[in-house]
Amino acid sequence: MNESVVTLDCKHCGEKLLPFELPEAAGFETAFQLACFNDECPYYQRGWEHMQENYAVRCSYRYRIDPANGSASPLAVWSADAIKDRIMDVDVSLEAAEDDAAPASQEGDGDE
């Protein structure tokens, strides 16, 4: 029953996930996603070695969650600063969004 609950902390390092603007909005239900931008994150650090050893490329990935469905997937990055310029300076609360599906802007206009 709790499958829709989304954790806002990185499960690899415990850092708070930060919202970032998607490079391409097409194909996604939301304009932003959440990712761990901690450079010390073991998931991210392991990614460099993994990609170098298996694919001989210099890139890695960060832990990323799609807030639309709460699913986690790797966010490919090509440098330590990649996508950091897209981090949004907003507070995102997924729990509030889950509890109240109706947009707040529509309240107060009840006319039954």
Ligand SMILES: [Zn+2]
């Ligand atoms: Zn992390």
